Amino acid sequence: MKTRPSGYQAIADTIRERIVAGDYTPGEKIPSIRKFAIDFKCNKLTVHRAFDTLKQEGLIENRVGSGTYIRFPEKVYRPKGIFDFHTDYLDESLFPYEQVQAVFNQLFKDKQAKALAPTSAEGDPELIDVLSHFYHVPAARMIIISGAQQGLDLVAKVFGTNISESILFEDPTYPGAISLFRARHFVMMENDGPNIEQFQQELNNNFRLFYAMPTVHNPTGIAYSQAKKEALAKLARKHDFYIIEDDFLSDFRQNTGARFVDICPEQTIHIKSLSQTTVSGIRLGFIVVPKNLYDKFLYAKFSSDIASFGLMQRCMREFIKQGLYGKHLARIRTEIKRRKSRLFEILQHAPDLSILPHQAGYSLWIRCSREINLPQVPWTPGEAFSFSSEARSCFCLSFMHMNDATFHQGLDYLQRLLC
């Protein structure tokens, strides 16, 4: 027992730190109030109040007759409100269903296409070819995956067991990566990428991987400067670590410049979600890996689920080949611009808010200098993305997972809440 906190806040902080550090894992039962009271040498009421705090934060939950458990993280930040400024996917109403249905029917009509036939582990060869041209990445080192989360899972498989000690993360970063890898090592993000000085200090920890979202950073929406990309690529070559380049929402930023996969392909594991640019439900993406890691990644993919769903791969292939994907992305770009300007109109009247400039993608990272007391916030709180105290005064507002009518009602709701 390192610390012996006394007040209920201090006890809550200690337990929270243990959850964050992975000492308690999701679904695990934590010690009883009585046990904590003995350990912390305080009375049971104090622990009770600490538990209440953690419950309100969604970190723990009671189960009748059974005790107190660490909650499943997915549930932690899932808001129950009508207005979903939380989910960072496109709403299904923004996706051209009729076109997708037509492609499905073409696939079923064409016997050569064998709509439901399996693909080999690396994926449909023609989809790989099509994506290679669309995203300017080499087909020979590409594997089709079931979304970016699976890409990260394959990294965990290939790089083995002590992974949480082996990866450096941006601070803030994507919550799914924090929980998957039990992230422990972070480098502070500046407006043009990670703080290089701190990055160089972290090299002493001998990390093997750096997880980066250099084109549209999640959640801040910023882009790395070309100078920082070059500097990091140079460090990757010199110190022989891999950059996991999560090409998050790059489709929605103009002039993205050279990517890590272009600058230092032999040090880059490039992950691209196609669920994020279409709809979450399609569960597709791809990974481009260095030549020497290809077989290991392919084996990891095969062990995970044999191969991704063939029909959706073939559908995506046709969707891109027929130019429908390009048109869809153009429509989404316009819609993002329109909604973002409506949001800015509202938020500029809100006191105590400041919005980081140059944000691409379909979220906004917002700092709030006063406390907002709400039982259920409609957005994602900053602490989902970071363990830093600074992030606690921030929140992330995603604005593309509602249909048009709900979005406009949501704007009114935000106005009442914030202005």
Next chain:
Amino acid sequence: MKTRPSGYQAIADTIRERIVAGDYTPGEKIPSIRKFAIDFKCNKLTVHRAFDTLKQEGLIENRVGSGTYIRFPEKVYRPKGIFDFHTDYLDESLFPYEQVQAVFNQLFKDKQAKALAPTSAEGDPELIDVLSHFYHVPAARMIIISGAQQGLDLVAKVFGTNISESILFEDPTYPGAISLFRARHFVMMENDGPNIEQFQQELNNNFRLFYAMPTVHNPTGIAYSQAKKEALAKLARKHDFYIIEDDFLSDFRQNTGARFVDICPEQTIHIKSLSQTTVSGIRLGFIVVPKNLYDKFLYAKFSSDIASFGLMQRCMREFIKQGLYGKHLARIRTEIKRRKSRLFEILQHAPDLSILPHQAGYSLWIRCSREINLPQVPWTPGEAFSFSSEARSCFCLSFMHMNDATFHQGLDYLQRLLC
């Protein structure tokens, strides 16, 4: 260096053993011929001949200018012949495509169905309900997965890093499990289930999991007797290990009796592939886990790929609800019976073959007392399923991954080959 083999066969055996033990992993470069010759104190030509043997077995491969590598296992037993008696999935021609297409179109027409919307990590609630009734398993402990292989992968995630020391396997067993878990501990299969005496001895190794295919064992097609199931369930309760019950092809055996998930639900992780009963390409299945493990499995599923593909889940739901799945299974049962009797007609004339009785499913496990010298066998060799020398005289003949015409040509080919 434990052994210093001299002949090329002995050297090949030693290297093979290291591959099997996981000392060399797929995609890994192995030492050069020169290096082995020094280690084994023999001349380079001998090592060269050992390498040739292993190459013919598909275990290693040369890469020009780079050296010799352990091959990706999926490639190892993938035959190139026209007649595929290897793949243990149903052929796409046996699946009612028009009906599936109609269901897809219904889903797209019905806006309430939100065809491409995501599901939560556990899967479509209505599919869970439908499967719960169809397969008589509790909905509350079910998670939809992307095939049985993902089920095994989730087990690996939940039970952690030292998993290969923690699982007892049937001998022979499913190759995908051997490679995923780097299987090391085995219990011999008899015609009514595992040898109980040997099983009890293995208890000294303190395994935490036993991987079983009790209804239709892969590859032997046998079923556990009810007495052995009861005995194993009792041991599981007493020694607190979990039985991974892979409900492989149970749809194609009559009178299956009580399953482990019925007898000892609190000790059973029940995995069911729906790809195996429909077509491989759909990538669906489910897992039913003990109550106390549910949150951990759900978290493992979420970390792996967020959720399985929603559209296929909804399609499968309607396919079952509309009675189409039941009819499909009935058709397949008839076709299995028809093809199996055709196979028996041929094989009974083959000298040196013996076929294990009471085999269900759509493969046959066959012992051959003479050596068959073929560069490319059209079936799966026994050593894919087992490290025992006995398995080397066996092979597995799957007979449902060809259309009807090819199957009949394949019969002629088998007749020429074996009779």
